[in-house]
Amino acid sequence: MDLRERPEDVAFRLEVRRFLEEHLVGEFAELGGRGGSGDETYGFEVRRRWEKVLAESGWTCLGWPVANGGRGASMSEQVIFNEEYVRSGAPGRVNVMGEGLLGPTLIHYGTPEQQARFLPPIVEGDELWCQGYSEPDAGSDLANVKTRAVRDGDEWVLTGQKVWTSLAHQADWCFVVCRTDPDATRHKGLSYLLVAMDQPGVEVRPITQLTRTSEFNEVFFDGARTHVDNVVGGVGDGWRVALATLAFERGVALLGHQLGFRRELDRIVALAQHNGRADDPVTRQRLARAYVELTIMRYNTLRSLSGVEGPAAPPEASIAKLYWGSWHRGLGELAMDVLGPSATVLDGVPRPENGSYGLGDLQRSFLFARAETIYGGSNEIQRNIIGERVLGLPPEPKGAA
Ligand SMILES: Cc1cc2nc3c(=O)[nH]c(=O)nc-3n(C[C@H](O)[C@H](O)[C@H](O)COP(=O)(O)OP(=O)(O)OC[C@H]3O[C@@H](n4cnc5c(N)ncnc54)[C@H](O)[C@@H]3O)c2cc1C
Numbered sequence: 388m389d390l391r392e393r394p395e396d397v398a399f400r401l402e403v404r405r406f407l408e409e410h411l412v413g414e415f416a417e418l419g420g421r422g423g424s425g426d427e428t429y430g431f432e433v434r435r436r437w438e439k440v441l442a443e444s445g446w447t448c449l450g451w452p453v454a455n456g457g458r459g460a461s462m463s464e465q466v467i468f469n470e471e472y473v474r475s476g477a478p479g480r481v482n483v484m485g486e487g488l489l490g491p492t493l494i495h496y497g498t499p500e501q502q503a504r505f506l507p508p509i510v511e512g513d514e515l516w517c518q519g520y521s522e523p524d525a526g527s528d529l530a531n532v533k534t535r536a537v538r539d540g541d542e543w544v545l546t547g548q549k550v551w552t553s554l555a556h557q558a559d560w561c562f563v564v565c566r567t568d569p570d571a572t573r574h575k576g577l578s579y580l581l582v583a584m585d586q587p588g589v590e591v592r593p594i595t596q597l598t599r600t601s602e603f604n605e606v607f608f609d610g611a612r613t614h615v616d617n618v619v620g621g622v623g624d625g626w627r628v629a630l631a632t633l634a635f636e637r638g639v640a641l642l643g644h645q646l647g648f649r650r651e652l653d654r655i656v657a658l659a660q661h662n663g664r665a666d667d668p669v670t671r672q673r674l675a676r677a678y679v680e681l682t683i684m685r686y687n688t689l690r691s692l693s694g695v696e697g698p699a700a701p702p703e704a705s706i707a708k709l710y711w712g713s714w715h716r717g718l719g720e721l722a723m724d725v726l727g728p729s730a731t732v733l734d735g736v737p738r739p740e741n742g743s744y745g746l747g748d749l750q751r752s753f754l755f756a757r758a759e760t761i762y763g764g765s766n767e768i769q770r771n772i773i774g775e776r777v778l779g780l781p782p783e784p785k786g787a788a
Pocket residue numbers: 517518519520521522523524525526527528550551552553554603758759761762763764765766767768771783
């Protein structure tokens with residue numbers, strides 16, 4: 388594979404860079420690239436305004452078809468955009484769920500009416516989304532979903548509880564996997580409903596995380612309603628649509644992430660040189676190893692993206708998820724070792740009103756990285772997929788149910 392950029396890629400990179408140089412100024416630049424994973428309450432209102440700036444210049448929903456309001460960008464253009472975005476120090480995006488998950492799902496499975504209603508407000512940065520899949524007894528085992536929807540005239544009425552719902556407290560809408568046929572079991576009888584969050588019958592209770600911020604929530608549905616037109620893919624077809632959404636939870640953003648990882652690693656190396664820990668042979672080996680593994684990760688991601696448009700196939704996606712989640716958790720541990728005793732001391736003054744609790748960037752990243760081997764499919768689940776589908780090992784024993 389030829390990893391060199393073509394002339395049109397170079398031109399596109401310059402165009403992205405120019406846009407960011409011109410627009411990433413003032414309050415947007417002051418965010419200093421914050422607002423990403425584990426930091427999503429930080430500067431939220433400013434980041435919403437930034438989303439509008441991106442939208443006005445056509446820099447949202449890059450990979451969507453032009454007919455759906457996107458830019459029709461190729462895979463390499465999306466990769467370049469993500470890389471330049473992270474490199475410039477632009478803030479974390481506010482509508483990753485809408486742009487990255489719900490939008491592509493509607494483009495593939497939505498009716499023309501659903502596309503016309505829901506896609507433009509995502510492109511324009513006006514409506515934010517959250518993902519209502521997990522429940523107290525249905526995380527890894529998503530087919531065990533118990534939230535029910537019962538038809539009442541032209542509406543579905545929802546009852547049940549979701550948990551770990553990222554950004555539900557900021558979202559306008561939620562895509563909910565729920566049971567519409569109470570007599571069907573497991574993945575049969577599920578439907579994929581689009582539900583407005585701002586209505587009686589929806590209660591959002593934030594959950595405080597290790598970082599002391601609350602990025603995810605419990606969501607209780609108690610008589611919440613949605614119109615029958617808001618079922619994606621047909622009643623009873625929710626499992627297929629839900630899996631399609633999960634397949635989009637991958638990919639091009641990973642290269643942007645990896646640039647962020649590289650910046651973290653550079654800071655840890657600089658810190659080790661500054662505080663003398665770079666003289667310790669074991670620390671030196673760990674730093675070098677982290678660098679080698681990150682480089683492998685980058686080339687592997689480029690390789691798996693080359694020639695691929697659309698969702699990643701399971702073995703590659705599972706290997707990538709297992710690898711980067713575990714690597715980044717390890718990097719956080721290395722960062723704390725390099726920080727030494729100061730890792731246990733707050734780095735700044737807590738300003739909860741701005742979503743800031745005085746943690747340094749490395750401390751926050753270390754704490755949040757514990758979640759990265761859980762969400763998007765835990766390490767154990769990824770190993771199961773690799774064991775069964777790649778290595779052909781015997782399937783894990785299923786319970787009596
Ligand atoms: C930061 C964060 C954000 C999240 N955001 C969202 C969101 O926006 N929307 C949403 O719907 N969900 C979200 N989740 C939930 C996430 O999808 C679940 O946490 C994940 O699927 C695991 O489910 P669980 O927490 O119920 O754990 P469980 O499924 O109960 O698993 C508990 C442990 O058992 C292991 N385990 C389970 N089954 C098996 C098996 N078959 N074989 C081997 N080991 C197994 C797991 O690996 C884990 O270690 C988020 C989670 C986190 C941490």
